[in-house]
Amino acid sequence: MTAPGSTPGVPLAAGSAVGGPAAAAPSTTDSAVLGPAARVPSIEFEAVSFAYPDGTRALSEVSLRIEPGESVAIVGQNGSGKSTLVRHLNGLLRPTVGRVLLDGRDVRPIHVARLSGLVGLAFQDPDRQLFAGRVAAEVEFGPRNLRIRGRELAERVRAALEEVGLAADAGTNPYDLGYSRRKLLALASILAMRTPVLILDEPTTGQDARGVARVREAVARASGEGRTVIAISHDMRFVAESFRRVVVMRQGRVVLDGAPDGVFGGAAWAELRAANLEPPLPAVAGARLGLGSTPTDAALVAALKRGAG
Amino acid sequence: MVVNAASYSYAGAAQPSLRGLSLELAPGRVVGVVGPNESGKSTLCLVVAGRAPGVIGGRLEGSVRIDGVETASMRPHELAQRCGLLFQNAATQLSNTTATVFEEVAFGPCNLGLPVAEVVARAWQALRAVGIESLASRDPARISGGQGQLVALASVMALRPSYLVLDEPTSELDPAGTRLVAGVLSRIARETRAGVLIVEHKTDVLAQIADEIVVLERGAVALSGPATAVLGDPRLAKLGVEPPAPVRLERAVRTSGLEWSAALAEAIE
Numbered sequence: 001m002t003a004p005g006s007t008p009g010v011p012l013a014a015g016s017a018v019g020g021p022a023a024a025a026p027s028t029t030d031s032a033v034l035g036p037a038a039r040v041p042s043i044e045f046e047a048v049s050f051a052y053p054d055g056t057r058a059l060s061e062v063s064l065r066i067e068p069g070e071s072v073a074i075v076g077q078n079g080s081g082k083s084t085l086v087r088h089l090n091g092l093l094r095p096t097v098g099r100v101l102l103d104g105r106d107v108r109p110i111h112v113a114r115l116s117g118l119v120g121l122a123f124q125d126p127d128r129q130l131f132a133g134r135v136a137a138e139v140e141f142g143p144r145n146l147r148i149r150g151r152e153l154a155e156r157v158r159a160a161l162e163e164v165g166l167a168a169d170a171g172t173n174p175y176d177l178g179y180s181r182r183k184l185l186a187l188a189s190i191l192a193m194r195t196p197v198l199i200l201d202e203p204t205t206g207q208d209a210r211g212v213a214r215v216r217e218a219v220a221r222a223s224g225e226g227r228t229v230i231a232i233s234h235d236m237r238f239v240a241e242s243f244r245r246v247v248v249m250r251q252g253r254v255v256l257d258g259a260p261d262g263v264f265g266g267a268a269w270a271e272l273r274a275a276n277l278e279p280p281l282p283a284v285a286g287a288r289l290g291l292g293s294t295p296t297d298a299a300l301v302a303a304l305k306r307g308a309g
Numbered sequence: 310m311v312v313n314a315a316s317y318s319y320a321g322a323a324q325p326s327l328r329g330l331s332l333e334l335a336p337g338r339v340v341g342v343v344g345p346n347e348s349g350k351s352t353l354c355l356v357v358a359g360r361a362p363g364v365i366g367g368r369l370e371g372s373v374r375i376d377g378v379e380t381a382s383m384r385p386h387e388l389a390q391r392c393g394l395l396f397q398n399a400a401t402q403l404s405n406t407t408a409t410v411f412e413e414v415a416f417g418p419c420n421l422g423l424p425v426a427e428v429v430a431r432a433w434q435a436l437r438a439v440g441i442e443s444l445a446s447r448d449p450a451r452i453s454g455g456q457g458q459l460v461a462l463a464s465v466m467a468l469r470p471s472y473l474v475l476d477e478p479t480s481e482l483d484p485a486g487t488r489l490v491a492g493v494l495s496r497i498a499r500e501t502r503a504g505v506l507i508v509e510h511k512t513d514v515l516a517q518i519a520d521e522i523v524v525l526e527r528g529a530v531a532l533s534g535p536a537t538a539v540l541g542d543p544r545l546a547k548l549g550v551e552p553p554a555p556v557r558l559e560r561a562v563r564t565s566g567l568e569w570s571a572a573l574a575e576a577i578e
Contacts, residue, residue, distance in 0.1 A: 054451050077483045078455030124454045124481070125400050179397045180346040202454070205480045206397065208345040208510060209551040234455075234483050237554070276485035281554040281577055288576040297561040304567050 040068035040196040041103040048098035058084040073239040076249030077276030120195035126186035136170040142193040160192035240295035250275040265293035314371035341515035344525030345549030358394035393470035399461035435463040
């Protein structure tokens, strides 16, 4: 994979306006040509409220700032507004009230096609995303729309399929894959776009242990490259082990926001439970044994060792 | 429900998806099915619920009988009352023909030609059971993924089938929703004597409600037996199945060279 500075496919020159007049098309050959031009934007929700046309209020005055390169898990009860929130980042939804800013600029006037080069969103339901007749064609679609062609395109498709373990299925019809692999394919098709911001809506749903491990590796790799990764998940183990920041939502509002240590620590449990969530088991064990906040197996084992030593 | 040496191939598939699989589900019992991706779990659901090959084609060898009757010979309305099936992707389950969640849940019982009062009673009871009465007047197309999954489950329950086959019923639910559904399934089995076959990656849920566990690998049974024994079996992880959190945690502690103390065991109770 490429280093953060050379992340290709980002139609953003340093300092150029997001959505400015016809930004230069990304390189179609060597990604390194782009050099330091690629940039990961900061994200800011400024008192964002959103109501669906039927009147359902999904977000209430959400204010949230995400710095470039952060890894953030969004958790919360069903219907708390998690998916609604992230759909504001790629222009699928626009706030009823408030503003969404990328690098300080309001995204409202920016066309969805333009945002898609910046923000990749893998849907919760892969069947709402997949449409091509072959796995490889599905993965090609995103980068093609970013005007990636030729060897660069082939390389991106190969790498993305490799990353999710579908390299041997390039010629398969996506609907001949089971649900879990269709979900991984939906992930691959977003990974291939190599967007500076990567959003995954319930990426571990339906995955076996190996599938979850692949998702975790994809998250770690994107984070390691300096990209911003945001995931919605109900899988508290995945959240505690793979993300540095956890945002808890309840009824369209952000009610907790912090590192896993804090959000899964004893002091926050009442708020967590009010949001239909539960702390991971090692956190419960650690608190009961007076070992402090131990949101992961590794943290619990380390705390036990300190205690024994 | 008795599955006897079932082998099933999808239409046009070079390889069978199930290979000589046998299992039994007695009334009032909960059988959990686990296994890696593409090991045949969803195919098993379609086959035991009589939808494959009945609705989607393909080729089945061996037999599936519900209360002694071959599912292949049952008509759709009979099958719907004998064996309810919840699809893995709840969105594909919803009829897309109804304007409210209530109508969606009433859709199945309506199609059985039940009296209106009975249809209404069943719909409310199913909505209440999964805790979504408050969604009754909402548009099914405008609810969240997890809420959609609860609506799909309520729709299946409203048919009151003697067997329930559920393909990952909690995959999109928050932890409280997951606990609620687990409790509901366990109660249905106990109180109505329905047999429940549940595919579930969340082995913590199975530890809580399953009597037996069947582990699939490449379309065949790799391991099966009482839930506690199978979920604690060291071979589980090698089969690509995540053990329940308490089992995993105990292993992590022991592997690190520490002792698994009584205090620790108590702390995770």
